[in-house]
Amino acid sequence: MTTIRNASLVFALMGIAGCASAVPPQDLVTARASYARASQGPAATLDPAELHSAADSLQIAERSFASEGDTQGTRDLAYVADRRAQIAEAAGQTKLASSQQGQTLMYMHSAETAQANASSAQLGRANAQLEVQGQAMSSQKQQLDAERDRRQDAEKRAAQAATDLAAIALVKQDATRGMVITLSGGVLFASNKADLLPSALTKLNEVANALTKNDDDSKIVVEGHTDSQGGAEYNQDLSQRRAQTVRDYLVSRNVAADRVTATGFGLTRPIADNASPEGRANNRRVEIVVQPASR
Amino acid sequence: MHGSLIPVLATSCLVLGCGASYPVPTQPLADTESAERSATELGAASQPKAQLHLQLAHEQLSRAKAAIQGGDNERAAALLVRARSDAELAIALTREENAKIGAQNATDQSNTQKSTNARQGGQ
Structure with missing residues (x-):
């Protein structure tokens, strides 16, 4: 104006x-x-x-x-x-x-503020992500520690079981089969029978106790073996029934049923000369094979 | 500042009309020299447009001093008013140039900031 x-x-x-x-x-x-x-x-x-x-x-x-x-x-x-x-x-x-x-300066200040806010938000997200990753790693470490402890405990129990078994039976470590516990057939069964002798129960109780201390994930195979007296078919049937009897007894003594199987081999796997009485006695046997879980 | 120029110049004209003796323009001389110094200190000599008017102010100031020496105080007063207006224009032009440089620098910084932010956003 x-x-x-x-x-x-x-x-x-x-x-x-x-x-x-x-x-x-x-x-x-x-x-x-x-x-x-x-x-x-x-x-x-x-x-x-x-x-x-x-x-x-x-x-x-x-x-x-x-x-x-x-x-x-x-x-x-x-x-x-x-x-x-x-x-x-x-x-x-x-x-x-x-x-x-x-x-212009005001715009720059606003842009700087916006950039700073964006950076701060990005940093916050990165921190949250790191925290989640940290928690996941911590959880994973706990799981690994628990697994390590469980393995160490299993190894201790297996060692203890082997020690206990060594006191009551012949125990061998076989590179391919695992731990083999050999029980004489004469100690467990009467001649041509598949029923356990009363004296055998005490020994099998100790075997069962040792096996329950063993690694829970290990598999157990009860193998029945005979000497060469009699026919092969007869011996095969006898060895199968004896293996099954031992297997059932171990299960009755708290060894997990899904861990134990029974197999009869008859006269096919002698460990001694069947010509002598001593050799035949050694061939009449039950072997309990404990296979570690990794097998 | 500028308000004081016009009465001085008008007075000069009136005195010219009367033909009476004219006093030595001491204060206008001091004011003009002060304006010239301010323009110089502000950097008028380094900017072409401002430098021209600073030069004009300086020349008219010199002529005014010569007029005073020659006893022509009336003409000296008129020359001093002209010189002072040129000195003040040199100051205004210098300030304008400085402000434009400042605005351009801010724009350049803003563009750099935008480029930097764009690069960071693209990473």
Whole structure:
């Protein structure tokens, strides 16, 4: 509004000047142009006070020209009016640039804040992920520790079982079969019978106790063997029934049923010469084979 | 600042019309020299547009001093008003240039920041 009013005054004075002298001095022409340019620039809104001052200067120069004509005094006043208009224009540009700089800095600050927030959130997610991974590793370690403890316990119990068995039977470690406990057939059964002798029960009780201390995952095979007296078919049947009898008795003494199987081999696997009484006695036997879980 | 120029110049014109003896423009001389120093200290000499007006101010100041020496105080006063307006324009132009450089630097930094953020976002 102020600018429009000032411009109106300037143009009114220009009209007066036109009456007093046909040709205004170049300084006044330049001042008018400078003021017109300044009033259309950012000074009109960003620095109206400076522009108002320029309008005042131009009015004074116009009045001088109207009353005095093209004198040195008028040219001096026009010269100053031109500078004032340029100063107003520069002041407007200065404020515009400062405003733009301020907005840019505010934008940068906002962007930095947003970036910092995003980084913080990302860090938070990474920490949460690390925590989950840490918990998983801790859980896995606990499982591994428990497995190690269980294996160590199983190994101890197996060693103890082997020691116990060694006291009551012949125990051998076979590289391919596992631990082999050999019980004499004469101790367990009467001749041509598959029923356990009373004296055999005590020994088998001790064997069962030792086996229950053993690794729970190990497999147990009860093998029945005979000498070569009698037919092969008969001996096969007898050895199978004897193996089954021993197997059933071990199960009745708390050895897990799913761990134990029975197999009769008859006369097919002698360990001694069947020609002598001693050899035949050794061939009449029951072998309890304990296979570790990994087999 | 600028408000004081016009009465001085108007007074100069009135005195010219009367033809009476004119006092030595001591205060306008001091004010103009001060404005010229401010423009120089602000760095007007290193910026082409501002440098032109600083030079004009300096030349008219020298002419004003010569006029005072020659006893033409009236012309000296008018020259001092012109010189002071040029010095003040040199100051305004220097400030404008500095503000534009500051805005451009901020824009450059902002663009760099955007590029950096874009690279980090793409990783």
